Amino acid sequence: MKPSIPKGTRDFSPVEVTNRNYIINTIKKAFEIFGFQPIETPSFENSSTLMGKYGEEGDRLIFKILNSGDYLKKAESKLLSEKNSTKLISQISEKALKYDLTVPFARYVVQHQNEITFPFKRYQIQPVWRADRPQKGRFREFFQCDADVVGSTSLWQEVTFVQLYDTVFSDLQLNNTTIKINNRKILSGIAEVIGAKNKLIDFTVALDKLDKIGKEGVVKEMLSKGITEEAINKVAPLFDFSGTNSEKLLSLKNMLASSNEGLKGVEELQFVVNTIQEIGLKSANLEVDVTLARGLNYYTGAIFEVSAPKEVSMGSIGGGGRYDDLTGIFGLKDVSGVGISFGLDRIYLVLEELGLFKSVDLPKPKVLFLNFDDSASLTIMKTIKMLRENGVKSEFYPDLAESNKQQKKQWKYVSNRAIEFVVSKLENSRFTLKNMSTGEQFECTSDELLLQLK
Template sequence: MSKKPSIPKGTRDFNPEEVSKRNYIFNTIKEAFSLYGFQPIETPSFENSDTLMGKYGDEGDRLIFKILNSGDYLAKVADNLYSEKDSAKITSKISEKALRYDLTVPFARYVVQHQNEITFPFKRYQIQPVWRADRPQKGRFREFFQCDADVVGSKSLWQEVEFVQLYDAVFAKLGLKGTTIKINNRKILSGIAETIGAEDALIDFTVALDKLDKIGEEGVKKEMREKGISEDALQKLHPLFSLTGSASDQLKSLKELLSNSETGIQGVTEMEFITDTIETLGLQVASLQIDVTLARGLNYYTGAIFEVSAPAEVSMGSIGGGGRYDDLTGIFGLKDMSGVGISFGLDRIYLVLEELNLFPETILENSKALFINFGAKEALYAMKAIAKLRKVGVNAELYPDATKMGKQMGYADKRNIPFAILTGEKEIAAEKYTLKNMKSGEQSELTFLELEAVLKI
């Protein structure tokens, strides 16, 4: 007995309905990217291993899918390496390529490799799958799409303003009212750490602070104490826990808290420009909110940090994020290439739209009409009509087999095709078509022009 086929854990099949819904999101995001002047690029599914390895830390390196060299890949491995049983040493001998882990590092490689062909500032978008050898669980897959947009070669804060507007434009088009775009700045976090005397524990400090909404003020303080942050530092930090009010109120409080930190004040000034400008320009469906506990990708970001939350009525993690980085291409030798970018969480956005019932019914439409097959002569008559209908943009098809009408009607019903068209001897003789509404059961005999008019509605 043959084994039942399966797919690898952490991967998915998508049925026609799911693909249609995902394409709806893709197309909405692509249209917004193009509207804002971003140009599409694509990079290979796999890169040279040395392009990817060492760019994501030890944990990231562990999650990169390695590709075995072709041919007898074990021939180059010395006997002593086998006896050492050191997988890292062996891997470098038997694998020279790897599946991409994200779109950011390949983008950095692309910019460096094509720097003489690129016009800077370079606005690019990329929508492609990535792979991670992670432990599969709900909402976490080994193969998934990333939807990124970046601008490199400019330090202007107008780019951050445009990204806030871009998020808002996409969510407005998707009907996602009530999304929240949270904003922070790496310089503010560095300034806070400097002010409380915890510069050497910046990462530990921000990792703990980032958990404020999950474990509360006392939980955060407890974790900071465990990381060696002093009581005096925690006392100075107290105003941060009660930071509330409008954006201007919060920024005023931050200016007072960070008055002795040049870096911190610079971060406040940058955030003030972004929030004031957005307040002047306005947003359609989203709101911009300061969140000084936001610290995603702290080792990576150098300026603004973004994270997008779904509407409050949906229990969901972030559906987007990004920020400013000052040295994206430095890992490949091209220094001082500042950039800023954002990403959309496709899978989570899909789940949010599904839960809120925001997918338009029209995206699920396939064929508008199914021509019933009564035999060779009748099928030819039907195909002539189908060819004309397709030329004017009407999706129509012929059932391929001259089988029982009940089976053909059942097919139309299961496919949610709204109309069935009968072209028997009577219709051919009269040069007409019998149109059946699959929902109401109502039938009418029409000329081709009348049929076309009905189906084009």
């Protein structure tokens, strides 16, 4: 049977790994310029750490890990016979692959709170796993690149994250990205004003789909969730919400006049928008989007989402928000946090589609020693040791060429890997060095060889 890999996972070629490293290094550089520190957490966590933190749909997408050994031994016979997987899972699986980096980070903060200096600014670049249906830009194993600050309620943090997004995407030459921003308090205020406060999640989840299913689809979904036609009519202006950020905020202020929470959200959003307008962005656009409702299970303030340039058909390439009580789920109260994430895999696809990857220079030796004479091998290896100790990338072709065909194979290896220099011969302690780009040949000692290559 032909070998294969699971759906939603990928192998990466040397070129792809080099391109991915280019994105990661660009993001990492920006993280550190903005003062974030790196941490890492395990690839899997205790199920109790993850379950119940992402809503019912998120819980279904968490990859569960079966207990070691005979995992059915402790399972109740009744549950086995009933095939009740929901109740059975807690008896046969105590651990799970991490679904994102945010919840494990919250666990990390609580567990290490006495070692951390607050505000704590961390970044994390690691793979996560989701039992999702694979499609373009959506995988079951993918990397997240996160930056978070915990221990500060200041809105200057939100301003910083808008600047961070702008810096990274500008450095990647990915101009004209749109950083969408909303506030959970505004969504709560709208639900309150239209008399659907107890339907906040249903209301916002439907509103979030406006760009996918249109006004009629949203209205139909809201009605199916028990939101009245009268309430929907009150919120109708949101379906065609347009204008500048200032005009949108003014409309929201009027719409939410009777909601203190809603007005607080408008005030917070106004600060971020006005400040960014004063400071300026390199290439991104900041846009108020009241339909944005991601992560409502833990976001409490600002909500971010980044869209790729319009010429590329791709979902969000980044997102995040403020979570004032996330660490509270692990027993640490009153620690405010805000963070963003970069979608590495989607960013890769966007850069590829727009032709924005630079010419890839794969790792390779600067000089290759051909293997045409077995008696010279030990001297060559000693010379290579000396070159490597002096920072010259060097390689010895491992298989001895005993025929013209095998010699041609070695020269083909040089050509395929675009190696700059080749040592083809060693006679009387002198090496024959060839510059492959100019065709020039030199006879030199090992010391002269080092000078030429350095």
